[in-house]
Amino acid sequence: MVNADTKLICLLGHPVEHSKSPIFQNNSLEKEGINAKYMAFDVNPENLEEAIKGLKSLGFKGGNVTIPHKEEVMKYVDEVTQEARIIGAVNTLYWKNGKLIGDNTDGRGFILSLMEDGKIDPMGKKVLVLGAGGASKAITVKLLTEGVEDIYIYDIDQNRLNSLCERLKELRDVVNIDVNINILSEKNLNEIASKVDLIVNCTPIGLNKSDPELLDDSVFNENQVVFDLIYNPSRTKLLKKASKKGAHIINGAGMLAYQGALSFEKWLNRKPNVKNMKKILERD
Ligand code: NAP
Numbered sequence: 214m215v216n217a218d219t220k221l222i223c224l225l226g227h228p229v230e231h232s233k234s235p236i237f238q239n240n241s242l243e244k245e246g247i248n249a250k251y252m253a254f255d256v257n258p259e260n261l262e263e264a265i266k267g268l269k270s271l272g273f274k275g276g277n278v279t280i281p282h283k284e285e286v287m288k289y290v291d292e293v294t295q296e297a298r299i300i301g302a303v304n305t306l307y308w309k310n311g312k313l314i315g316d317n318t319d320g321r322g323f324i325l326s327l328m329e330d331g332k333i334d335p336m337g338k339k340v341l342v343l344g345a346g347g348a349s350k351a352i353t354v355k356l357l358t359e360g361v362e363d364i365y366i367y368d369i370d371q372n373r374l375n376s377l378c379e380r381l382k383e384l385r386d387v388v389n390i391d392v393n394i395n396i397l398s399e400k401n402l403n404e405i406a407s408k409v410d411l412i413v414n415c416t417p418i419g420l421n422k423s424d425p426e427l428l429d430d431s432v433f434n435e436n437q438v439v440f441d442l443i444y445n446p447s448r449t450k451l452l453k454k455a456s457k458k459g460a461h462i463i464n465g466a467g468m469l470a471y472q473g474a475l476s477f478e479k480w481l482n483r484k485p486n487v488k489n490m491k492k493i494l495e496r497d
Pocket residue numbers: 280319343344345346347348349367368369370373414415416417418420427442443444465466468469470472
């Protein structure tokens with residue numbers, strides 16, 4: 214029941230109508246018996262600063278931030294966590310000592326899903342990451358700090374690819390971790406794909422039936438884990454092909470649930486039931 218005590222939690226994005234977060238977050242709020250509602254707001258980029266001021270004045274409990282505001286919102290929060298600063302993007306807003314904090318739970322959500330759903334520890338592994346955009350930034354930073362041996366990255370946007378690799382090399386030198394960071398070209402993509410332990414798709418390719426193939430069928434084998442961040446469809450072409458060759462496959466539903474659960478914990482100081490969140494996402 215909504216009453217005068219109901220707290221609000223927001224999702225700020227543009228557009229937002231495709232988002233599954235309101236469904237599994239509201240289900241968890243209800244199941245936990247918390248008098249709060251999670252609402253999605255379509256905020257134009259020119260209104261983001263006003264929207265953040267509104268959250269402060271209206272006493273929102275916190276929120277999530279999605280495309281295209283993840284970078285821009287860093288200007289309007291009071292503090293940014295170290296992890297969000299390193300990634301260069303914020304996906305979670307919460308309050309601490311009266312200050313609005315910007316955090317990023319995407320990378321941690323990915324690692325938790327990889328370990329729990331994929332039963333794979335990335336330490337010492339060879340990893341191919343397809344895509345160098347927002348999600349890839351969070352994931353590659355986390356893979357690096359988890360101690361992978363080699364990261365190979367490929368993106369059709371050469372500037373984005375170069376800038377992510379430069380950033381990762383700077384981070385590697387600061388944290389003094391021994392990891393090889395490699396820029397891939399289309400020419401050697403399939404050859405490397407056949408040699409890695411883990412393939413992660415951080416591109417939107419696979420969302421639509423008409424999307425092109427990302428990799429040749431011949432690259433997959435039973436020793437690999439193939440992780441597609443896409444969760445709708447639950448089995449992309451990439452996952453179907455990898456599964457046929459015996460690879461262990463994971464879709465993005467687990468990552469979405471884990472990153473959401475980590476945000477939930479920041480807003481409300483309690484852990485939600487992640488299994489339930491995943492179930493809701495798989496059912497919907
Ligand atoms: P993004 O910032 O747009 O990055 C995607 C990158 O992939 C862009 O640089 C894009 O280049 C590149 N790309 C497109 N086609 C490619 C191809 N054939 N080969 C190599 N690179 C290609 O998007 P994002 O925010 O990182 O999101 C990526 C995907 O992850 C989306 O499907 C999103 O829904 C999903 N996601 C899932 C979760 C989850 O929790 N499961 C969380 C975050 C994101 P261009 O811009 O030139 O096309």
